[in-house]
Amino acid sequence: MAGPAFVDTAALGSFEWLEHVVETTTGWVGLGIIFVYSFLIAFALPGVSEVVLAAPLDLGLSQAGRLGLIIVVSGLGKAAGSILAFHIGQEAKESGPIIDFLRRSRFDVIEWSENKTVELAKKWGYVGMAMALSVPFFPDTISIYAFAVLEEDYAKFALATFVGSVGRLLVTLFLVGTTVAAL
Template identity: 70%
Template structure:
């Protein structure tokens, strides 16, 4: 993986293919079984938090088959994914703290065709000013929205690793619960 500076939003396309819905890593998650499958879910969630935007909800499709009731599998998947994303977010948080000191990285992002920094700063600053770390958790509860942008943007603004990890864990768990409730509601209505 080659990164242009410490901000991993600038990853190579081959790495991006690992995380797409049809990518190798996502396929691995969708076929993860047994207790080693939890390691795959954790690793995927860790990497999604800092490597590049991806579909974190895909972990819900893992057929763990741990010999437990179905609801227990779901709870274990959600908690494992939340812990993986919290750990990955702490890594991203550290990179964000370093990026604060790196003028060239911020300048390069500002020159990109899509002003990712301005957009994510605007949204994140609004959430941070209004809700603090709760704003990060709320932003991460939105299914389908790329977590990585929120995590990096928020990491540049804040300084408390523990609160950041907790907000990311809560947001990640919330996102998966919202996804499950939404899917259940959809199938109930139709």
């Protein structure tokens, strides 16, 4: 199998090349790539994190051990990235021009995410955040930033992100497993 270095990255979209690297990475170095990808997904990349489950890491572990390690490393990466997103969110809520610009944008991301996030945050707090982040195939960067503007505890925020990230990957594995078993 050709490694990521042999791919014509110019033919891939703006962030597709990074997803391709994650999907084709092998060995223990791949865990570092998964960590960095998950870190970036938390605050900058517009993709979904489930792609890490496709990494064909050959670590000499059982399938369950390999997936467990991928899930933990991805969760830690996303928790670390959420700390940066949290800091940016704290700064943004102090910056009127940023919020005003987002409110005037074509898609009122702030209003939509605030409505959903405020509902979850008021009812469930950090547990609500973890639940929201457990929904597979939905870009969670929006949820992370929406919660970052509402919350104030870095450690609880990172923990909720970790739990939500692990939950998302476990739900994905369950859905994929039950779909494959049904065929």
